[in-house]
Amino acid sequence: MTIADTRTNTFAQSAVLVADREVRMRLRSKAFIVSSAILLLAVIASIVAGSIFGASAASSVTRVAVVGDTQPFTQVASLDVTEADSVGDAEQLVRAGDVEAAIVPGDGPTGIRILALEEAPAALVQLLSATPEVSLLEPADQNGSLAYLVGLGFGIVFFMAATLFGTTIAQSVVEEKASRVVEILMSAISARALLAGKVIGNTILAFGQILLIAGAAIVGLVVTGQDALLSDLGPSIVWFVVFFAVGFVLLAALFASAAALVSRQEDIGSVTTPVMMLVMIPYFLIVFAWDNDLVLTIMSYVPFSAPIGMPMRIYLGTAEWWEPLLSLVVIIATTVVVVLLGSRIYSNSLLRTGARVKILDALRG
Amino acid sequence: MLQLDAVTKRFGDRTALDAVSFEVGDGRLTGFVGGNGAGKTTTMRIILGVLAADSGTVRLGGSVLGAADRRRFGYMPEERGLYAKMKVAEQLVYLARLHGLSRRDAEANAAELLERLGLAERADDTVESLSLGNQQRAQIAAALVHSPEVLILDEPFSGLDPMAVETVLGVLHDVAKRGAPVLFSSHQLDVVERLCDDVVVIANGQVRASGSRQKLQDDNAVRQFELLVSSDAAWVREMPGVTVLDFDGGYALFEADDDEAAQAVLRRAMQQGPVASFAPRHRSLAEIFTEVVK
Numbered sequence: 001m002t003i004a005d006t007r008t009n010t011f012a013q014s015a016v017l018v019a020d021r022e023v024r025m026r027l028r029s030k031a032f033i034v035s036s037a038i039l040l041l042a043v044i045a046s047i048v049a050g051s052i053f054g055a056s057a058a059s060s061v062t063r064v065a066v067v068g069d070t071q072p073f074t075q076v077a078s079l080d081v082t083e084a085d086s087v088g089d090a091e092q093l094v095r096a097g098d099v100e101a102a103i104v105p106g107d108g109p110t111g112i113r114i115l116a117l118e119e120a121p122a123a124l125v126q127l128l129s130a131t132p133e134v135s136l137l138e139p140a141d142q143n144g145s146l147a148y149l150v151g152l153g154f155g156i157v158f159f160m161a162a163t164l165f166g167t168t169i170a171q172s173v174v175e176e177k178a179s180r181v182v183e184i185l186m187s188a189i190s191a192r193a194l195l196a197g198k199v200i201g202n203t204i205l206a207f208g209q210i211l212l213i214a215g216a217a218i219v220g221l222v223v224t225g226q227d228a229l230l231s232d233l234g235p236s237i238v239w240f241v242v243f244f245a246v247g248f249v250l251l252a253a254l255f256a257s258a259a260a261l262v263s264r265q266e267d268i269g270s271v272t273t274p275v276m277m278l279v280m281i282p283y284f285l286i287v288f289a290w291d292n293d294l295v296l297t298i299m300s301y302v303p304f305s306a307p308i309g310m311p312m313r314i315y316l317g318t319a320e321w322w323e324p325l326l327s328l329v330v331i332i333a334t335t336v337v338v339v340l341l342g343s344r345i346y347s348n349s350l351l352r353t354g355a356r357v358k359i360l361d362a363l364r365g
Numbered sequence: 366m367l368q369l370d371a372v373t374k375r376f377g378d379r380t381a382l383d384a385v386s387f388e389v390g391d392g393r394l395t396g397f398v399g400g401n402g403a404g405k406t407t408t409m410r411i412i413l414g415v416l417a418a419d420s421g422t423v424r425l426g427g428s429v430l431g432a433a434d435r436r437r438f439g440y441m442p443e444e445r446g447l448y449a450k451m452k453v454a455e456q457l458v459y460l461a462r463l464h465g466l467s468r469r470d471a472e473a474n475a476a477e478l479l480e481r482l483g484l485a486e487r488a489d490d491t492v493e494s495l496s497l498g499n500q501q502r503a504q505i506a507a508a509l510v511h512s513p514e515v516l517i518l519d520e521p522f523s524g525l526d527p528m529a530v531e532t533v534l535g536v537l538h539d540v541a542k543r544g545a546p547v548l549f550s551s552h553q554l555d556v557v558e559r560l561c562d563d564v565v566v567i568a569n570g571q572v573r574a575s576g577s578r579q580k581l582q583d584d585n586a587v588r589q590f591e592l593l594v595s596s597d598a599a600w601v602r603e604m605p606g607v608t609v610l611d612f613d614g615g616y617a618l619f620e621a622d623d624d625e626a627a628q629a630v631l632r633r634a635m636q637q638g639p640v641a642s643f644a645p646r647h648r649s650l651a652e653i654f655t656e657v658v659k
Contacts, residue, residue: 017462025451180446184507187413187440188463190432351415353444 011196014189018197019204022172026205032168036209039160043213044220051224062121065090065102073103078123091115103128148290150233151312154240155286157210158307161244162251162279165206169198169252170259170268173346177263182350191347199252199339206248210241236315239324240307243331247307250335251279257342260349261357271356278304286312293318301327303334366390367412367515367546372421374407380570381407384421387565387575389515389546394537396557396578397550398654399567405550406443408567409519412548413440425515436465439513439540443520443550445504447492453503454479454488457510464511471510478506482532501529505536516540518549522556534560558650568658578650585653589646590627592617596638604630618646 026032065084066073074081082099084090090102100121106113112128114120176182185194214237221227258271282305289295290312299309300319306327313319345362367389374382382404389395399405410416412423414435423430448456454475461471479485482502487495492503501524508518521533537560541547548565551557557564558578565575574581589610592598598617602609606626611618621627634640 014463017459021459175448179449180442180444181448182446183410183415183442183444184440184446184460185463186415187438187442188436188460351410 011190011193014193015196015200018189018194019201022198022201023204026168026201035164036212039209040213040216044216047217047220047224047226051226062101062124063099064124065093065099067102067104076127078127087115100124146229147312147316150236150315151286151290151308154236154308154311155283157213157240158244158247159279159283161206161210162248163276165202165248166251166255166272166275166279167268168205169202169255170272171265172198172202173256173259174262174265174268177260177350177353178265180353186350191350192343195253195256195343195346198256199249202252203245203248207245210244214241233315236311239314240311242328243307243310243324246328246331246335247303250303250331250338251275253335253339253342254278257345257349257362260346261359261362263353267356281305282308301330303331306331366426367548368424368427369408369412370422370424372408372411372418372423374411374416374418374570382411382418383570385567385570385572386421387572389548390563391546392541392544393546393562394541394560395546395548395563395565396561397548397565397567398552398554398557398650399550400658403567403658404570405567406519407570409440409517409548409550412517413438437511437514439508439511439516439518441504441508441518441521443523445501445524447500447503447507449493450491452489452491453484453495453506456492457503457506460507461510466511474510474512475506478510482506498526498529501525502532505529505533509536509540513540514545516545516547516549518547520551521549522551522553530556554649554651554654564650566654566657573657581653582648582650585656586645586648588621588623588627589648590619590621590630590643591646592619592630592634592643593641594634594638595641598634600633600637601630604633615641 061078061080063080063082064073065082067084067087067090073079082093084093084102087102087104090099090104093099094102094115094117100116101124102115104113104115105111110128114124114128176185182194218230221230254275255272258275259268261271262268282299282302285295285299285305286308296309296313296316296318299305300313300323302309310319310324310327314324341363345359348362348364349357368386369388370386371384372382372386373380373384385404385408397405397408407416411418412430414430414432425434451459454472457475457478458468458471461474462468466474476485476488479488482505484499484502484506487499492500495503505521508516516537518537521537522530525533537547537549561578563576564578564581566573566581592601594615596615598612598615601607601612601617601619604626606622607619607630609617609619619630621630631640631643634643
């Protein structure tokens with residue numbers, strides 16, 4: 001047998017070994033592969049569905065009969081014009097279903113009248129309505145319903161990744177405590193290196209999954225010809241990735257230290273619920289208050305919601321250039337504090353098996 | 366040599382270790398005995414750096430232990446455990462690498478150990494699929510896979526089947542033969558007596574006795590003798606300077622005030638008839654232990 005290598009592991013080497021194991025074991029798990037594949041398929045399916053519905057909406061043409069001067073209407077691409085000699089003829093065409101509606105002379109201010117069976121085609125009514133001139137004093141940069149979807153997108157991705165990988169980290173911490181292997185690990189490397197490796201490994205996994213989804217989304221948008229959306233989203237996606245990286249480390253450290261307090265898989269729920277709340281609240285806020293400037297501004301500075309709030313404000317164009325930087329400083333500072341406290345809780349709780357460890361005891365050591 | 370000097374540890378108001386000092390010599394098998402809650406596991410965890418002492422030092426070869434030195438320790442915790450879903454060989458390689466070995470050395474060591482422990486065929490099976498006996502062997506391999514220079518084993522024999530006990534004994538001897546200090550705790554005092562060069566006795570967080578097992582037994586020896594003759598031995602009671610402790614026909618267990626009194630008994634016995642046996646009574650470690658920890 002070879003004599004033990006006198007070269008000793010540095011903190012970084014130990015953490016890399018731990019991270020490497022986390023990643024390899026996770027990639028071997030069928031549940032992980034299947035859930036990732038489902039998520040990926042869902043994203044691709046929604047993009048494809050979006051393109052199909054978008055295409056059918058764009059190609060819709062309304063068949064109309066026109067009495068009188070057909071000239072102004074034949075120019076309109078969305079109208080398929082049939083000439084009718086009289087109002088009576090037009091009415092017959094409508095009743096027979098040859099056209100969806102008829103445009104006949106009328107007495108109102110527009111001078112025309114629409115004949116339809118049960119309901120006038122909304123597109124046609126809109127087309128022929130007189131729209132007052134509008135001057136916006138503070139024009140929104142982005143379309144409202146699209147902005148909602150973007151916010152929802154950021155919210156869902158962050159929420160899913162945080163809960164999925166947060167739970168994974170919590171389970172892997174408790175697995176080591178429950179199987180008692182943690183004492184052997186701690187005799188070889190420091191608890192901090194173990195924690196760091198776990199956080200790094202799962203951050204890599206979470207990031208890999210997000211990149212895969214983002215890649216699929218971008219390719220999907222380009223292939224289906226929806227790439228106009230991309231240029232609008234670009235900067236906010238880049239910031240989302242940056243905030244996600246830091247915010248995920250913050251949550252991962254919280255999940256790991258919370259899980260270290262218990263010794264059985266069944267008890268994970270009770271200790272990770274408060275952390276889960278920190279993930280869910282920003283998600284619900286973005287769903288219900290995505291258009292409230294004040295809420296978004298506060299969200300963009302609170303460390304737990306900044307990964308959703310700040311990219312959203314960047315997309316809406318309501319953030320000054322320095323705001324994401326300031327928020328990033330806030331979230332990094334919080335992460336450092338949480339990681340330090342968390343690694344203390346983690347180190348002090350790992351060897352206490354049985355009953356749940358009180359947080360104050362874990363901090364005191 | 367591994368030296369503990371006045372190691373003290375408190376958990377809240379309770380003093381778990383009170384100025385614990387002892388040595389584990391190079392190449393010496395040292396048994397660490399004490400009742401439940403006496404402080405054995407806490408002491409071992411402090412040696413391994415898994416727990417921090419409130420005061421006192423642990424030295425190896427004269428210098429205070431650092432994290433780097435501890436990487437070369439082998440440890441088998443009382444609470445057994447490995448990753449249930451990881452393959453045996455893969456897991457051993459992982460643990461060896463955490464101890465600082467290169468991938469190549471780790472793989473070579475793991476393969477060799479598994480071969481020796483008769484687990485080579487199960488190298489690619491997950492730990493949870495092994496029988497209990499084989500899981501115990503894998504656990505032993507985990508403590509040895511990085512060729513440790515110091516070995517600390519907490520209750521290595523508890524829960525082992527007789528074959529595994531022999532395997533562990535063999536391994537402990539080998540490691541000690543290489544010159545490594547070996548410390549192991551055990552409830553099984555007969556095993557400690559059979560195996561150990563040195564003994565440390567701990568009770569209520571205090572070391573009650575430590576040193577060579579032989580010396581411990583000599584120091585705590587009493588002048589007791591056993592006599593077995595073919596005829597009735599009732600006459601022993603009348604001998605001067607002798608107290609009979611147990612008597613049954615031709616058998617007598619007695620305590621003598623001095624060696625001369627004992628010799629007088631032997632001479633008288635030989636005059637009376639054939640003597641089947643006459644010997645100073647050997648006190649077992651268990652007996653000494655009960656006395657020492659009182």
